[in-house]
Amino acid sequence: xxxxxxxxxxxxxxxxxxxxxxxxxxxxxxxxxxxxxxxxxxxxxxxxxxxxxxxxxxxxxxxxxxxxxxxxxxxxxxxxxxxxxxxxxxxxxxxxxxxxxxxxxxxxxxxxxxxxxxxxxxxxxxxxxxxxxxxxxxxxxxxxxxxxxxxxxxxxxxxxxxxxxxxxxxxxxxxxxxxxxxxxxxxxxxxxxxxxxxxxxxxxxxxxxxxxxxxxxxxxxxxxxxxxxxxxxxxxxxxxxxxxxxxxxxxxxxxxxxxxxxxxxxxxxxxxxxxxxxxxxxxxxxxxxxxxxxxxxxxxxxxxxxxxxxxxxxxxxxxxxxxxxxxxxxxxxxxxxxxxxxxxxxxxxxxxxxxxxxxxxxxxxxxxxxxxxxxxxxxxxxxxxxxxxxxxxxxxxxxxxxxxxxxxxxxxxxxxxxxxxxxxxxxxxxxxxxxxxxxxxxxxxxxxxxxxxxxxxxxxxxxxxxxxxxxxxxxxxxxxxxxxxxxxxxxxxxxxxxxxxxxxxxxxxxxxxxxxxxxxxxxxxxxxxxxxxxxxxxxxxxxxxxxxxxxxxxxxxxxxxxxxxxxxxxxxxxxxxxxxxxxxxxxxxxxxxxxxxxxxxxxxxxxxxxxxxxxxxxxxxxxxxxxxxxxxxxxxxxxxxxxxxxxxxxxxxxxxxxxxxx
Numbered sequence: 001x002x003x004x005x006x007x008x009x010x011x012x013x014x015x016x017x018x019x020x021x022x023x024x025x026x027x028x029x030x031x032x033x034x035x036x037x038x039x040x041x042x043x044x045x046x047x048x049x050x051x052x053x054x055x056x057x058x059x060x061x062x063x064x065x066x067x068x069x070x071x072x073x074x075x076x077x078x079x080x081x082x083x084x085x086x087x088x089x090x091x092x093x094x095x096x097x098x099x100x101x102x103x104x105x106x107x108x109x110x111x112x113x114x115x116x117x118x119x120x121x122x123x124x125x126x127x128x129x130x131x132x133x134x135x136x137x138x139x140x141x142x143x144x145x146x147x148x149x150x151x152x153x154x155x156x157x158x159x160x161x162x163x164x165x166x167x168x169x170x171x172x173x174x175x176x177x178x179x180x181x182x183x184x185x186x187x188x189x190x191x192x193x194x195x196x197x198x199x200x201x202x203x204x205x206x207x208x209x210x211x212x213x214x215x216x217x218x219x220x221x222x223x224x225x226x227x228x229x230x231x232x233x234x235x236x237x238x239x240x241x242x243x244x245x246x247x248x249x250x251x252x253x254x255x256x257x258x259x260x261x262x263x264x265x266x267x268x269x270x271x272x273x274x275x276x277x278x279x280x281x282x283x284x285x286x287x288x289x290x291x292x293x294x295x296x297x298x299x300x301x302x303x304x305x306x307x308x309x310x311x312x313x314x315x316x317x318x319x320x321x322x323x324x325x326x327x328x329x330x331x332x333x334x335x336x337x338x339x340x341x342x343x344x345x346x347x348x349x350x351x352x353x354x355x356x357x358x359x360x361x362x363x364x365x366x367x368x369x370x371x372x373x374x375x376x377x378x379x380x381x382x383x384x385x386x387x388x389x390x391x392x393x394x395x396x397x398x399x400x401x402x403x404x405x406x407x408x409x410x411x412x413x414x415x416x417x418x419x420x421x422x423x424x425x426x427x428x429x430x431x432x433x434x435x436x437x438x439x440x441x442x443x444x445x446x447x448x449x450x451x452x453x454x455x456x457x458x459x460x461x462x463x464x465x466x467x468x469x470x471x472x473x474x475x476x477x478x479x480x481x482x483x484x485x486x487x488x489x490x491x492x493x494x495x496x497x498x499x500x501x502x503x504x505x506x507x508x509x510x511x512x513x514x515x516x517x518x519x520x521x522x523x524x525x526x527x528x529x530x531x532x533x534x535x536x537x538x539x540x541x542x543x544x545x546x547x548x549x550x551x552x553x554x555x556x557x558x559x560x561x562x563x564x565x566x567x568x569x570x571x572x573x574x575x576x577x578x579x580x581x582x583x584x585x586x587x588x589x590x591x592x593x594x595x596x597x598x599x600x601x602x603x604x605x606x607x608x609x610x611x612x613x614x615x616x617x618x619x620x621x622x623x624x625x626x627x628x629x630x631x632x633x634x635x636x637x638x639x640x641x642x643x644x645x646x647x648x649x650x651x652x653x654x655x656x657x658x659x660x661x662x
Contacts, residue, residue: 012082012141012172012488015075018044028072031063033162042071044133044168048090058090061164062151069163070148072109077492079171081105081147083137088130089164096164098126099153105144115142123152126165133168147171172488180265181258183490185250187298188218188291194257195223195287202264205229205278211286212367215314218291220367223260225283232282232376234524235515237508237548240284240380240472241501242368245319245462247293248310251479251493252383256287258494259501273502281508284375289364290319297484317362320384320458323369323465324354327396330468345409346538348468368462376542377472379508379550381421382462387478388430389443390418395452395461395476406453408467409537413552417475417507418449424503426496438481452476471539473550511551512572514584516541516560525587528562548580560585591616 016022020043029039036057048058062069088097100123103115114121115138124136147169155161186194199206207229210219224230232238241259243252263283266274277283288294290313297310312318326348337343350369353359392414394406408414422430430448437443443450452458466474477500485493516528524545531538532549533556541547541560549558553574561567565587572583 012080012170013486015073015079015169015171017042017073017168018046022073026074026076027060028074029060029062030069033061033063037061037164039071042165042167044085044087044166046090046166048092059088059096059164059166061089061096061162065154065161065163067150067152070104070150071165071167072146072148073167073169074146075169075171075173076145077173077495078107078143078145079147079173080141080143081138081169081171082141083135083170084124084147084149085133085135085168085170086124086126086149087133087166088127089162090130090166094162094164095130095155095157096162097128097130097155098151098163098165099128099155100124101126101152101165102150103138104148104150105142106146106148107144109146112148113142113144116140126151126153173492179258179262179494181261181491181494183254183258183494184487185254185298185490186257188288188295191253191257191287192221195221195260198223198260198264202267205267206260206264211371213363214290214292215363216292218295220286220289220291220364222371223256223285223287225260225263225278225285226281227279232542232544234544235513235546236280236282237378237513238282238284238375239505239508240286240375240377241383242286242289242380242462243383244286244288244290244294245382246311246384246483247288247290247295248297248308249383249385249479249483250294250297251385251483251485251490252477253287253294254490255383255479255494255497255501256285258490258498260285262498277502277505281505283505284377286368289368301484313362313364315362317360317365319362319365320462321460322362322365323460323462324350324469325396325460326350326468327394327398327459327464331398345536346468347470347540350469369465372466372470372472377466377470378548379417379505380466380472380474381504382474382476384476384478385480385483387438387441387443388448388481389441389446389455389478390422390430390449391452391455391463391476391478392418392449393452393461393463393467393474395458395464397453397457400457400459403454403456405451407451409535410467410473410550411451413511413550414473414475415449416552417473417504419447420507421475421477421500421504422448424500426499467537471542471548506578507550508548509578509580511549511574511580512556512558512583513546513548513580514582516545516547516562516585516587518565519586519588525562525565528560528565528585528587531559531561533557533559558583560587562587565589 024040027039027042032038036055037060039060041057042060046058049056060071084103086098086101102121102123104112105115106112116122117139125134127134149165149167151163151165154163182194195208199208205225205227207224209222209224211222212220214220241256243256263274263278267278292314293310293312300309329348329351333343354361393408397404397406452461452463463474463476466472479497480493516525517523518525526541526543526545528541528545529538530540530547530549532551539547539549551574553576555571555573557569558572559567559569568585568587570583572581574581
């Protein structure tokens with residue numbers, strides 16, 4: 001194979017006739033001798049059965065011997081075709097090969113365009129023997145959906161020779177040109193440049209900021225997309241996607257770069273779905289959490305990076321196990337605490353030993369934790385690679401078992417989130433029930449979703465930490481079997497995941513939302529606790545008093561509590577609509593707290609508080625009076641007893657007169 005051939009083959013991979021990636025239904029032919037020699041058998045290196053004439057023969061063979069015969073491949077999408085490999089028929093009984101052939105292309109199977117060599121139709125050299133693969137490269141690649149191989153000469157063998165061949169086609173899948181996205185792998189500098197170009201194209205809805213630096217000093221850039229970038233708006237939920245936690249799992253990085261381009265373009269075009277999403281949601285995209293690891297993998301390339309090069313941080317830390325283990329804190333408290341009312345179920349504090357400078361915590365992990373604490377995220381997803389499945393918390397097993405189903409209090413909603421992403425993934429990937437497992441786990445049995453701990457035990461995961469330390473619900477999406485797919489596969493991977501990425505973001509508007517306010521002043525109350533009956537996991541309101549509680553459709557009894565206020569409860573109905581139910585709360589201050597606040601401000605007491613205060617004083621006066629009366633009654637009883645004793649006659653005694661006188 002020539003250097004040019006190596007270059008082209010590496011540029012565009014095989015479509016998959018040999019690997020069965022191309023299905024039987026994608027292959028057609030002008031004619032075929034019998035079922036065992038049908039177009040589905042025209043695959044490179046396919047082997048025939050022992051019996052001549054059985055259904056497992058070793059090639060496609062045309063029924064007729066003329067130059068009008070063809071084998072057709074339907075790529076099912078626009079593809080940039082670059083070459084063909086041809087073999088003869090595999091058989092111990094027959095010798096059938098094609099010597100020369102032409103190639104044609106079409107987008108609709110009605111109009112065909114020949115492959116040209118300058119001004120003439122190209123004729124390609126085929127085989128001289130049945131087994132040696134012969135590669136033919138096109139002088140100019142052609143974009144089309146269909147390709148035909150049209151034999152022109154073949155081994156005649158007198159009058160017994162037949163047109164038979166096995167083939168592989170090289171091509172790069174393309175998407176529709178309307179998206180106009182930058183489909184290639186981007187190193188750190190290229191990523192930064194692309195993000196800047198998006199910000200310049202859509203300055204009114206985008207903002208780039210950094211949440212910190214990697215160990216090697218590379219900034220962790222985030223693209224914010226909102227109609228008011230840089231500002232939290234009352235009642236607007238915050239959403240995040242994080243990619244590249246493992247530096248060699250690169251598809252998520254490229255998908256987020258594609259996503260920010262796509263949202264910018266469609267917003268400008270006036271796509272109402274995208275416009276609504278941008279105006280109603282504050283979106284944050286972190287394409288590379290581990291830029292140091294990515295740079296290592298990028299230098300090796302998609303085929304040579306291996307399974308783990310670039311997975312870890314520069315210090316050798318696996319960030320997927322690097323967050324504070326709050327699961328153990330929670331489960332230990334449950335085991336030791338006898339008073340269940342003292343247990344907490346949310347906002348678990350980070351253990352002190354984890355926050356010290358000596359703690360084995362990556363700088364990237366610390367930056368993300370600070371980010372989580374500073375922005376009130378409601379929903380997120382962590383994009384990985386190496387499998388095709390969506391996992392949801394908990395990721396850690398309770399008793400450190402290798403794997404065990406370990407649900408959260410929000411199991412049903414987490415399952416919904418996982419199903420949303422997996423079911424909207426293109427038919428060629430997650431939702432394809434005919435696909436083979438990536439490695440050694442058949443997730444099709446679970447409809448491509450699984451509780452993380454039921455797959456394998458992951459202590460210190462970002463998903464568990466997010467659920468237990470913040471208000472944010474988060475899942476992990478394993479995007480592809482290949483951690484570092486070939487650049488030519490990025491367009492189809494975008495097609496596979498575009499709808500899933502958008503639909504999953506829209507789930508941030510499910511459930512209930514509202515504002516917890518002070519009944520008298522109307523001011524928002526921060527850190528109010530939102531409790532939902534029968535779900536043992538609370539969330540809290542943020543600085544302005546607004547909150548979001550993700551819930552499946554149904555009727556819920558919801559209670560809002562805050563320090564210094566009387567609790568308030570109401571029933572909230574969650575519908576199947578794509579917008580949340582509004583459940584506001586107005587809390588009444590406890591009189592003591594209210595009085596303290598007014599006196600501190602030097603204000604005049606309102607009439608209702610004056611009346612309430614008078615009632616409290618009267619109640620206190622009555623209680624005090626009763627106590628005084630009880631003490632007085634007791635004192636009178638004691639005095640009467642003393643008086644009664646003093647009135648009794650003294651005992652008679654005999655004395656002389658002198659003693660009397662004295």
